[in-house]
Amino acid sequence: MFPIVLLSVFAVVLLFLGFLKSRSVLLPATLLFLVAALVANFLDWNKTYLYFNSMLRTDNLSMVFTAIVLLSSFLVVALSGSFEDDEAAQPAEYYAIILFSLVGAIMMIGYENLVMLFVGVEILSVAMYILTGSDKRNLRSNEAALKYFLMGAFATGIMLFGMALLYGASGSFTLAGIASYASHAQQGLSLIFYVGLLMLLVGLLFKVSAAPFHFWTPDVYDGAPTIFTAYMSTVVKTAGFAALLHLLAASFTYVYSFWGIILAVVTAITLIAGNVTAVYQNSFKRMMAYSSISHAGYLLIGLAALSAQSRQAIVFYSLAYSIATISAFGVLMLVTRQRGMQTLSSNPLSNESFDAFNGLAKQNPLLGLAMATSMLSLAGIPLTAGFWGKFYMFSTAVERGQIWLLVVAVLMSAVGIYYYFRVIIAMYFRDGATEPIRISPVFRYVLVAAIILTIGLGVAPGLLQGLF
């Protein structure tokens, strides 16, 4: 609750700070605000509260998710230093929008009422439409924004129709009310309840880019400015999964037999679509978009199983995934900018291709290390956080006895190793004409922190488990 209030106020303050001539205040101010929100988040630690007429809830799980979201956005914002050099950029607005969107994300994490879920999803989504199109003169960015907007609005429509049907069936928007209606599953529930549940699920699955509702993802991630792609693929995904987890665990456990199999099939399709399609990509950025689809698939395993371990598995996985993704995108931004300056071509396709990484590690050991760590973590190699994330996910599937899903997931993570290692091979074993890239101190700290977190969690996964 505290972060919501604080972030709303801070975002308005940031807009006013935008009037100042100097842009250099904005970044530190935003980082400071995020830290303040993070600290405030933990004020309610170990207590469970319901706020706003029981519309929002804070408990340890929601606080941990909020912390992951805030941490991810902290890292992303820290990597956004390049706005200062860009004439057309409007950093004050961007930062304010990010803070506003975080309010939406936190509402998605802590909602107790479908109204809050809807408002949260919309705050987050509308903010994302704007950020996606923020590179106004770039046609790719424009196209991405329009695609995202039209499809997002369409998905919202479907989600709303689902909510309306659920309301019609159960007479309530609260999760508890719906749960008490669903608890009579033995006597038979009305058809519109099931239809409503499915449509609500589809709307949310769209937001986390699960197949076959994922088609917007590669185009949008590819077209959006890289920094916002990093933000979307981490914060939006984490919030979306927190929302799904809460929805399914709080309201629909009674009708698991109805949605469990659907979600399992969706999971398998997502894993296959994400991983297999990523193999053929030549652009690193687009590969990361498909990779994010595949990770949505891994996260869905925990939902489709919905066992006792699912919460912990989803928390761990989304943290591991967010850190690795942000540091990978961070390195990509540096490399792209460097290539842009070197070749004087603004063709983003060649600057973001795998070839752009050739020989990177020789001249820039830190960048190489950061990228290699995050690739290893995304691929799920032991001693990185990603390994334990996958491990926990897979063990939830085992607990549910979904062995066929497990087989698909393991096969697909083998496929994943192929495209993640392409980057490592390019960096360490290919020769390229890369010169040392100047890295600003903030950038360096973020990358080092990401490396430490990834390896630290990989060596001692229990650290996080103790939290809740």
Added chain:
Amino acid sequence: MQIGLLCALIPLLPLLGFVINGVGFRRVPTGLVGGIATLAVLASFLIVVSLFMSFPAEGGPQIVPLFDWISVGDLHIPFSFQIDQLSLLMLLVVTGVGTLIHLYSIGYMHHDEGFGKFMAFLNLFIFFMLLLVMGANYVIMFIGWEGVGLCSYLLIGFWNKNVSYNNAARKAFVMNRIGDLGFLLGIFTIINTFGTVEYVDVFKQATSLPMGDTTVLVIALLLFVGAMGKSAQVPLYTWLPDAMAGPTPVSALIHAATMVTAGIYMVVRSNVLYTLAPQALEVVGIIAIITALLAASIGLLQNDIKKVLAYSTVSQLGYMFLGLSATAYTAGMFHVITHAFFKALLFLGAGSVIHAMSNEQDIRKMGGLRKALPVTFITFAIGTWAISGLPPFAGFFSKDEILAHVFEHSKVLWALGVLGSGLTSFYMFRLLFLTFFGEFRGTAEQKHHLHESPATMTIPLIILAILSAVGGALNLPGGGWLSHFLEPIFEGSRQVNPEAFAESTIEHSTEYVLMAVSAGVALLALIAAYVMYISRKAVPASDEADRSMPEQVIYNKYYVDELYEAAIVRPIRSMGDTFYSFGEFAVDGLVNGVAWLVKQSSAQLRRLQSGSIGFYVFAMVLSIVLIFALRFFIRF
């Protein structure tokens, strides 16, 4: 302060030192680098001392849980430290000797351009060594075990411009992997058998098992394979002499005083398991005596000052295992401690000599150095005296205790042990005489350059010399302080096999005779060396000189390296080649086929991503309709 915080600080301080020196490499001023690294270890040492002081005399183990580490199903592995008599002793040795060697390294290495990196690695090594020693379960021990292996690898190859140094590093790596595999299998078997890896729980459960339990035997043997790799026992010992390619302080710290004794620590830690498996102890004994004699005999004819010390280390490690095989765990630990003192001293002394001789390591080119390097000479002589097992220095007491226990156990092993002790005495005094006595045999330039080392190097020498001299007082014959102190550790073993821990049946008179015999043999060897290298002024022949057949064999280290090359490396390689040419077709075909299939499906699948909003929405709607159809119209 809380004990938990203190314990956490012990390994954290060296880690902090590593981070400061490692991250700030090239930026921390050279003057500070050594200070930071040494202070970090010194602070850990002081904490250990304070813990040691406040530790109750006969207290049980104190478990310090730090956090939940790994929990998988029913298996919970917490990250916790265990403070008891055994880990305290090892901690004292590691941090104490570690501090001295850090101090020494400041003098020895500060001209090197990689000084910061070197100190950072040393700190990292200490960190992992502390984890190994403090961990309250086998998994933490394994992490430390791997970590020290990694640091050893990094430090052996520290001067990595030299190809042979790199090869040495790689050899150490591979040999240790073989051992680690055994260790790892041992841990898995432990998990399988006891369902936990915590020492306390494992040993509690083990005490209820019968003597000679097969599973325990398997575990003990597997763990010993790990120990063989790390503690350089036959047949996995050849990496240790080659590891001398690293800088001398590294040899002293890692390859003499601490890391190589990890195997002994592990066996002592698991003493309950070994006591339960007498057959395993017999295997340990046989391997130990072979190692001790083989290495000692090779040492007789080596001409590289560090190689001699390396073989003597291998041989002394053999003695420690020999003690363990006679269930004389205390004696083994005692020798670990005294050996840490005098072997570190000898290596550091050798480093001082090498420093003075402008990186000359061949003892045939030295001689008469006692005038130029008085401090080094005196301390080195004390170390030699101690390692040879001559009274009244430390080595005499510890080796004697081992031999006394072995005598009870088996007369043959004892006799062989005494023989080895004589060999040790001979080659050590040979080294001492050739290096410090007689005429200088080096070039004039070297002679001009001879100088005593700076204080940072001589102070550790002096301290270690004092410790080597008086270290024996820790455990005087007839129930010394150490054996009393360590008693609680062996409580479990005593429970399962009271006979092995019964009061010694040897009468005092016999004991004195035994002592006299081993000291006498050592003294004889000393005299022989004196006659040969001082009276007759013999100098070992150059590499090309003709040698008699046995001499040739020993000089070439029994051709073990060549044997490994011919018997293992080459067959594996040719087998690999065969498999390769055969498997290339089948396996590659399969792998490439799958890869091709994935690629093709990827090429097709991505066409779905047509870029058109209309299609995307259509796909969405179609899937929703499909889901509805499947869920509501087709029942399954």
Added chain:
Amino acid sequence: MQPTQDVLIPEVIQQIPLTYYLILSTVLFIIGIIGVLTRRNAIIIFMSIELMLNAVNLLLIAFSSYKSDSAGQVFVFFIMAVAAAEVSVGLAIIVMIYRNTRSIDVGLLNKLKW
């Protein structure tokens, strides 16, 4: 306002069976979906989406009055407010695209694919 009038509105709504509302709004919703699927003009797609949202609003009001529960009507206000925000952002995006390409035909936007 007299108390009787308060009761009146739900009663008017309840004169038509709930199923009819359900069918009507479902039909409206599907018309919206078909509009999104078949049209290429961004503005018209957008209008179809608005139609979908209004179908939801209608449904919510019907449920709300049949259950005599105000929550559904409150939700409608939320939807209207959020839809307004969405409209402004959406139109801004469409204007931005029109400036760059002089067209709002979504069929032309296929640079990002595969």
